Amino acid sequence: MSTIFTLFMVLIMIASILLIIIIMAQNPKGGGLSGTFGGTSSAQFGVQRTNDFMEKATWTLGIVIVALILLSVILTAKPVHTFQQTAPAKKEAPAPQTAPATNSTTTAPAKEAPAAPAK
Incomplete structure (x- = not known):
């Protein structure tokens, strides 16, 4: 594995774990961590601020x-060629040399012996 891919995987895992923790800390009815801090209206980190922080953290981690993931795919993807590259021509092995086929029914014309000189 490349080091860039490993780095992205570690960062994705950390962000995912943080997102899980943030989501688990929220109460679907508006309580969650904000119910713990929201005793009085004069609280420095009150209910509304906690809800805003949790919502912003959730969206931010999701976007991150x-x-x-998109950056890891873009930066670690192997290049794909959109055009077909011409491969070097393969040298074909020459066909084996065979003796010419002879047909047993056809024979070559026989050479006639030279005629004897006339006396």
């Missing part, structure tokens, strides 16, 4: 995870 998607961005890291």
